Amino acid sequence: MSEQKPLLTSRYEIPNAHTIEVAEKHGAYKSARKALLTMKPEDIRAEVKKASIRGRGGAGFPAGVKWGFLNPQEGEQVYLVINGDESEPGTFKDRTILNVDPHRLIEGILITCWAIGAHTAYVYIRGELAHSIKSLDAALAEARAKGYVGEKPFGKPFEIQIYTHSGAGAYICGEETALLNSLEGRRGEPRLKPPFPAIKGAFDQPTIVNNVETIAAVPDVIEMGGEPWCNLSRLAPADGGVRLYGISGHVKRPGIYEAPVGITMRELIDVYGGGMLHDDRPLKAVIPGGSSTPVLRPDLKVDAKKADHPLHPWHGQSEIDVPMGVDTYRALGTMLGTCCAIVMDSSVNMVEACRNLMRFYQHESCGQCTPCREGTGWLLDTLDEICEGRGRPEDVHRLVEIANNMMGNTICAFADGTAMPLLGFVQKFREEFVAAVEKGRPLQARHDDSTAALVRGRAA
Amino acid sequence: MAFALTPEREREVDELLTHYPNKRAALIPVLWICQRQHGWISPEVVAWVAQRLELSTAVVTGVVTFYTMFFQHPVGSHVIWVCRTLSCDLRGAKVIQDHLEEKLGCHAGGTSKDGKFTLLKAECLAACGQAPMVQIDDDYHENLTLEKLDQIIESYRGTPSAQE
Ligand SMILES: Cc1cc2nc3c(=O)[nH]c(=O)nc-3n(C[C@H](O)[C@H](O)[C@H](O)COP(=O)(O)O)c2cc1C
Ligand code: SF4
Ligand code: FES
Numbered sequence: 001m002s003e004q005k006p007l008l009t010s011r012y013e014i015p016n017a018h019t020i021e022v023a024e025k026h027g028a029y030k031s032a033r034k035a036l037l038t039m040k041p042e043d044i045r046a047e048v049k050k051a052s053i054r055g056r057g058g059a060g061f062p063a064g065v066k067w068g069f070l071n072p073q074e075g076e077q078v079y080l081v082i083n084g085d086e087s088e089p090g091t092f093k094d095r096t097i098l099n100v101d102p103h104r105l106i107e108g109i110l111i112t113c114w115a116i117g118a119h120t121a122y123v124y125i126r127g128e129l130a131h132s133i134k135s136l137d138a139a140l141a142e143a144r145a146k147g148y149v150g151e152k153p154f155g156k157p158f159e160i161q162i163y164t165h166s167g168a169g170a171y172i173c174g175e176e177t178a179l180l181n182s183l184e185g186r187r188g189e190p191r192l193k194p195p196f197p198a199i200k201g202a203f204d205q206p207t208i209v210n211n212v213e214t215i216a217a218v219p220d221v222i223e224m225g226g227e228p229w230c231n232l233s234r235l236a237p238a239d240g241g242v243r244l245y246g247i248s249g250h251v252k253r254p255g256i257y258e259a260p261v262g263i264t265m266r267e268l269i270d271v272y273g274g275g276m277l278h279d280d281r282p283l284k285a286v287i288p289g290g291s292s293t294p295v296l297r298p299d300l301k302v303d304a305k306k307a308d309h310p311l312h313p314w315h316g317q318s319e320i321d322v323p324m325g326v327d328t329y330r331a332l333g334t335m336l337g338t339c340c341a342i343v344m345d346s347s348v349n350m351v352e353a354c355r356n357l358m359r360f361y362q363h364e365s366c367g368q369c370t371p372c373r374e375g376t377g378w379l380l381d382t383l384d385e386i387c388e389g390r391g392r393p394e395d396v397h398r399l400v401e402i403a404n405n406m407m408g409n410t411i412c413a414f415a416d417g418t419a420m421p422l423l424g425f426v427q428k429f430r431e432e433f434v435a436a437v438e439k440g441r442p443l444q445a446r447h448d449d450s451t452a453a454l455v456r457g458r459a460a
Numbered sequence: 461m462a463f464a465l466t467p468e469r470e471r472e473v474d475e476l477l478t479h480y481p482n483k484r485a486a487l488i489p490v491l492w493i494c495q496r497q498h499g500w501i502s503p504e505v506v507a508w509v510a511q512r513l514e515l516s517t518a519v520v521t522g523v524v525t526f527y528t529m530f531f532q533h534p535v536g537s538h539v540i541w542v543c544r545t546l547s548c549d550l551r552g553a554k555v556i557q558d559h560l561e562e563k564l565g566c567h568a569g570g571t572s573k574d575g576k577f578t579l580l581k582a583e584c585l586a587a588c589g590q591a592p593m594v595q596i597d598d599d600y601h602e603n604l605t606l607e608k609l610d611q612i613i614e615s616y617r618g619t620p621s622a623q624e
Contacts, residue, residue, distance in 0.1 A: 089545045089584035127492070127529045128541075128585050130598035163479045168488055168527035171583065185487030185513075187526040203481050248547040248588035255589045291546065291584075340588070342547050356546045360583050455552035455592060455605055 004232060007220045007242055008213070009258040011101045018135060020142040023103040029148060031219035032110040036156045039222070044115035048218065050226030052233075052240030054261075056093075057083050057174075057211030058290065058337045059413075060239075060326035067116050069198035072206045079207040080113055080121040081183065081197075082215055085167060085174035087126055088290035089360055091338040093244040094212035096256050098125065098132035101216075102139035106162065108215035110153055111222055113160045116208055120161050123212075124179050127168040136164050171364040175412050176209040178366065189366050190412035213244055234262030235325040245324075246340030247273040250281070250348075262328075265296060265320035269343055281345035285429070286320065288329065289337025291357045292417030294424025295350075296320055296334060304331075334424065349443055350429040351436045354422065355383040361418040369410040376418055378402050391437035399426055399433075463504040469493050473512065483513045487523055491530055499621070500531035536571040536578035537621030541595040544581050547588035556592050557581070559606050563613065576617060 011017035011026050020028070035044055049064030072078050082105070086094045097105055109121045125133050140162055143149040151159045165183055167173050173182045177191035180202050201207020221229045221241075230240030239261050245268055248254045252274030259272065265286060269275065276283055285295050296319045304311035310331040314322045322328050329336040344353060362376040379402055382395050403419035403426075410416075426433055436443055465473065472493055476486045490513065494505045501524050510517045524530045531539075542557045557568060560579055564572040571578045587593045590602030594609070601612050 086586045087584065090547055090588050091584075092586045092588045092590075095586050126586070127527070128582075128595060131600070161479075165479075166489060166492060168492065169529035170527050182488065183485060185484040185523065187522055189526075203485075246589060248591060249550045254591070287546075342550070342588070344550065348550065353546060356544075356549055360545055363583055455555045 004242065004260065006258050007232075008097075008104070008216060008244060009101075009256075011104070012096070017101050018099070018103070018139060020103060020139065020146065023101065028103045028219075029107055029154075031222040032107045032148070033154050035111040035222050036114050036154050036158065041115045041117060044111060044222065047221055047226035048115070051217075051221040051229045052237055053214055053217050053221070054239050054326045055211055056213035056217075056243060056338070058088060058292070058335075060336060063210060063214050066198065066210070067112075067208060069196065070116055070206050070208065071199070072117070077120070077205045078116055078118040079202040079205055080109065080116065080118040081176075081180065081202055081207055081209045082109065082121065082123040082212055083174065083176065083179060083209055084123055084125040084129070084132070084212045085171075085179060086129070086212070087171040087174045088292060088338050088340075089357065090248060090287060090290045090342040091246060091340040092248070093246050093256050093338065093340060095129060095132055096244070097212055097216050098129070099135050102136045103143065104216045104219060105136070105212055106139060106143050106149065108218040109162055110148065110160055111218050112208075112210070112215055114156075114158060118208070119159050121163070122183055122202070123162065123164045124173070124183055125164060125166060126173070127166050130166075133164050133166055140164070170366075171360075172366045172412075172414060175414060178412070179209065180207065187366075189368050190414070192411055217241060217243075232260050233325075234260050234323055235328065236261075238327055239325040243339055245272065246338070247343060248340070249286075249343035250277040250283075250345040251275065251343050252277055262323040262325050264323055265341065266298075266318070268324070268341060269320070273343065276343075276345055278345060281347055283320075283343065284346045284348055285344045285350065285353075287342040287344075287421070288324070288334055289339050289341065291342070291360065292335070292421055293329075293337040294334040294420050295428055296332075297428045300428065302332070335420075349436075350425055350432045351383065351386060352443055354425040355380070355387050357421060358383055358418070361414075365414065365418075369415065371406045371409045372415040372418070375402050375406040375415065379418070379422060386433070386436050387443050389439070389441040389443075391440070393437055395437055396426065396430065396433045463494070463498065463502065463508045465493065465497060465508075469497060484515060487513055487515070487520065488527070491520075491524065495530060500534050537576050538597055538616050538619075539578045539580060541580050541582035541585065542568065543583070543585045543587070543591070543593055543595075545584035545588075547584070548591040548593060551591040553592040555606070556594065556604055556609060559609065560594075560613075563610075577613075 016022045053063040054060040170188045172178045173188040175190045178188040182188040197207040230236045232242050233240045245257050257272040283298050287295050298318050298320045300319050302314045304315040326336050358380045362380040365372050365376045367373045403422045406415040406419040476489050506520045510520045544553050564577050568579050568581045592604050593602040
């Protein structure tokens, strides 16, 4: 594991780090004080740009660049909106910040508000996370009592108000424009872009939307300086710093781990995750960064013979030996997403796993666009037929065709986020789909059998 | 029967309204306050909220029906959500659901005969590393085994319902 001392998780092991006394004793608010009292907004923006924080919410857009899109007109008010919707299947990292170290997020918000000229920030948290909302509300009350949040943070005459806003159960509210609608008291339906939120966002005002972890990284950037922070990454300077990695599924130690950007999936599984859950069941597939990111297959080799291919250094190696980065994973034909991996061992049937996720997407489509509303239903229907033994030979091709027709034809990226993993499953495990169709009987290998024994309280 | 919030909750609404530049933005948080008091969003609640925030009942209903956590029908004293998305399913979520259905005598989507528990399926609840898990009212229960689950359910039997 890395020798670097923990940053994002530096207070995770400290008892009561969620209280302001303990958090401050261990460094909280030092960076915010420094930023608000001694730094100009443009200097903060410059450090954040140098840090190359690729957005931690899934798309990987550099935070400093996004902040640069703001161009408020006379009379407009800039808003900061923090995305704590955390609903992408497999993802459970932001919740740890909210529960264990909420003051890190508040500190990041204070610095960011000053840097972008926002007087109001909303933290949108999915409704299921009632305890995380309470945790952040309690921390906000402490920070207000100390005068850090309010009219004059640290004595600086620059008012900053921070409010939490609860969702009420809808995955799509993680999409930033759906989130803004939900914040405004509307149905969580994504908006057509442009205009982008930086021009016209919350309440029709210029708005920056960033993920919880993205903003939680800002205090360390200010403390260390953008460049040194960036260089903690193995993929600096394009993809900087450290980040939270999640791992769930068939590993011995599922959980959230901090590590430099650019460790490999093999390291995440073997070193951080403690290796495969059952020693006699090898890794079969891993979904790298939330359910919308196409699956990786450890026995597939990287094909990058040409010297100018971005993955050339890893030519001939396993897919899981490529460093985990926004650009490297895109070159690999997948996405880094939220950097929270779902690990599946040899007992898992890929058609069943795919059906599980397509049920999710069918349930969560907001229904505005026909290709998405109908396509998710057709995908699920087809997979249900196959899994229940009524599949026809043309169904495998049909799945691909439906998915292809969903891509790029909709208001938001949800439809692409459904079609891409579907195509990944079918392309990489075609033999399993074909076998399922040819067998003509219900799939025997349910993907939860392997660990049912664990739940029953016996060793598997 | 007309609906009204308790004075204490009314004050919560007044405070909420100071958070936003317009009244409509408080809609979802206000619905939450109402559901916490009343248990579900009845037509009377919709009418009350519409009047309080100066919106049409159609607008309020449109929002209520979009979000899965707003109940459009009465539910049991406690609501159990079983996560069935992939990370949980890989670690035995189906066994958890089957066990609960048998124990409570109802299928997912239903309420136990004694009215104590409503059982619902959920999609990923952001606790994938602690799978399998269920959410009961506001609380997460993680790293479940059947034995642990039985104890948890028993501990809820004697407790008052989530809504007062
Ligand atoms: C369907 C969909 C769901 C999303 N869900 C989330 C989410 O739960 N949390 C999140 O931070 N970003 C989510 N995003 C990404 C946001 O739209 C947005 O890019 C992000 O909040 C920007 O923050 P970042 O640049 O700091 O990552 C989602 C995007 C899509 C298309
Ligand atoms: S792509 Fe799907 S989720 Fe996105 S706006 Fe269209 S229907 Fe809604
Ligand atoms: S899959 Fe169950 S909490 Fe994420």
